[in-house]
Amino acid sequence: MIRFGGRPTEKKKKVVIDTGVLVSAFVFGGIPEEAVKKAFLETEIFISPSLLKEYRDVPSALSAAGRIDNVQLKTLISGIASFVSKATVVYPQKKLACCRDTEDNMLLECCLAARAEFLITGDKDLLSIGHLPFEVKILTPRRYVEEG
Secondary structure, three states: OEEEOOEEEOOOEEEEEOHHHHHHHHHOOHHHHHHHHHHHHHEEEEEOHHHHHHHHHHHHHHHHOOOOOHHHHHHHHHHHHHHHHOOEEOOOOOOOOOOOOHHHHHHHHHHHHHOOOEEEOOOHHHHOOOOOOOOOEEEOHHHHHHHO
16 A cells, blocks of 8 residues: 555556457456456556557457447447557567467566556466466456456
8 A cells, every 4th residue: 555645545456458358348248348347447457559459450350250240349449449548558578478379478578568467368378378487367357356
């Protein structure tokens, strides 16, 4: 706890959220939506330029593939825009090779640069990582809502 002006303030936890969790939150709701709301209200959210690019590219790709309709596309774009407006951009300096799916390393690089306490994801490759060269809790949206 940090004190400023005689009032105690809690230091906010730092979080990085995987694109799949955002898509699920804004298109389908449920537990992913609860996790995103909790992070939005209680934490400092971090993104990197690579993650921001993925946030921008995925909605169009899902729409082009017919996986979401126009209403869902608009909801997803506005939700991500609102989410990103609260985020702090970090610029990872260190490249990592920790994940079986090399594209997921950008999330870990963002976590490292932000010194994030949590990475919220539903990605099995990320969730199955046993050891990292830095501390971060990799949690499903459900576990984050319950424990985070």
